[in-house]
Amino acid sequence: MAIEIITKDDLEAFRKTLLxxxxxxxxxxxxxxxxxxxxADVRKMLKISTGTVQNLRISGKLKSQKVGGIHFYKLADVQNMLGGKIH
Structure with missing residues (x-):
């Protein structure tokens, strides 16, 4: 029966891989x-300001659902905007 020795370096490599x-x-x-x-998610994806998100919503170019005072946007709608120009 073969004996294998596990070193600290082996454990560290395993830890990094697992993480x-x-x-x-x-x-x-x-x-x-x-x-x-x-x-905030929409702003990051489209690389635009909060005001621009608001203008897109007001103009009807980006639909939202308001829940408890917070506007939520469909991921599919935002992805569609990535394909076109934003003005």
Whole structure:
């Protein structure tokens, strides 16, 4: 029977690999479950200001649903805006 010795370096490499795998799984899950976005998410995706998000909403170019005073935007609508120009 062969004896294998695990070193601290082996454990550290395993830890790093495991953490990376967990991060990837969590980020995929968060992205998949996000059907509705808040203003901050829309701003980051489209690289625009809060005022521009408001103008898009007021002009009807970006529809929203208001829940408890907070506007939520459909992810699909925001992704459609990424394909076109924003003015």
């Amino acid at each position: 990376l795998d967990i991060r990837l799984l969590l980020s995929e899950k968060q992205q998949d479950n996000k059907e509705w976005l808040r203003c």
